[in-house]
Amino acid sequence: MNASAAPPADTRFVIDVRQLNKHFGxxxxxxxxxxxxxxxxxxxxxxxxxxxxxxxxRMMCGLLTPDxxxxxCLGYDIVRESVQIKQRVGYMTQRFSYWDDLTIRENLDFVARMYQMPQRKEVVAHALESLGLLSRANQLAGSLSGGWKQRLALAACxxxxxxxxxxxxxxxxxxxxARRDFWEELHRLAAxxxxxxxxxxxxxxAERCHKLAYIAYGQLLVQGTAQDIISAQGLDTxxxxGARLSDLSERxxxxxxxxxxxxFGASLHVSGRDRDALEATLEALRTDPTLHIEASATGLEDVFVYLMSRTPDPHHQDART
Known part of the structure; x- marks a missing residue:
């Protein structure tokens, strides 16, 4: 299949991967x-x-071959058709990877030349305007704040x-x-x-995503909407x-x-799945007048801490076998 060939007809999912594994040594x-x-x-x-x-x-977008x-990805096989995938995805790394001694406009122009884009100047001008970079187009990338560097990286993508x-x-x-502005831009793109x-x-x-997946030690633990993930654990929180919350936590x-x-900051979250037993324990704590106790909605962070505490590290197991 050449780079211009159309993907298969079933395009419900932009990513659909199964049983991916990767070893490093x-x-x-x-x-x-x-x-x-x-x-x-x-x-x-x-x-x-x-x-x-x-x-x-990286495996899901064809940048790294699974074992x-x-x-x-986008209807193309992640192993056999990685070239087609790379031409159709934008990949933004955590580390800023553009050129500090070039201006924003020059960085974008260089990327456009790498992609061999026709009408390069018009493409760059559109990116500068749509991502709100026009006023800083001639500023060196090395002098930008983190938020502006992030915006440049997204424009390049x-x-x-x-x-x-x-x-x-x-x-x-x-x-x-800058994080808030970035997420507003992501939702505009998704729309x-x-x-x-x-x-x-x-x-x-995480709560601004339509769906979530949580991975630990290379294993996918849960996926779904934020509310689905929270509800599935059945935790009451x-x-x-009060004072000395760390001591209270241990107790x-x-x-x-x-x-x-x-x-969590000025409060201690106490969670469990046995509602009656948990409420009885908390009722006993109410005899302490220095403590204020109230029901709280279980949040994503409560759930992820809970999942991590119950997920063994398989690397330690591998070392013992």
């Missing part, structure tokens, strides 16, 4: 990953550092008008206002039919505020009904 980095991303969807990919997120993203497994954006922790080190797979550490960003951790205690 003796380390099993991604284990039996199966994932589907629908068209026009912002799909959040979450997990701690070293969990295999970047390796998974085993199969799948398609969009030059060839990709159908799918793959964003690897794109807002790391960026201030909250125009562009699909987005984005990895992130931020729970507020209470918030306790209540082994009490009836308590499966998890996590300090």
């Amino acid at each position: 003796t380390r099993h980095v991604v284990r039996d990953l199966s994932l589907q991303v629908a068209r026009g969807e912002i799909f959040g990919f979450l997990g701690p550092n070293g969990s295999g997120k970047t390796t998974s993203i 085993s497994g199969s799948g398609t 969009m030059l060839h008008r990709p159908q799918l954006l793959l964003l690897d922790e794109p807002t790391a080190g960026v201030d909250p206002a 125009d039919g562009i699909s987005v797979l984005v990895s992130t550490h931020y729970m507020d960003e 209470w918030s306790v505020s 209540v951790r082994d009490m009836p009904g308590v499966e998890q205690t996590v300090v």
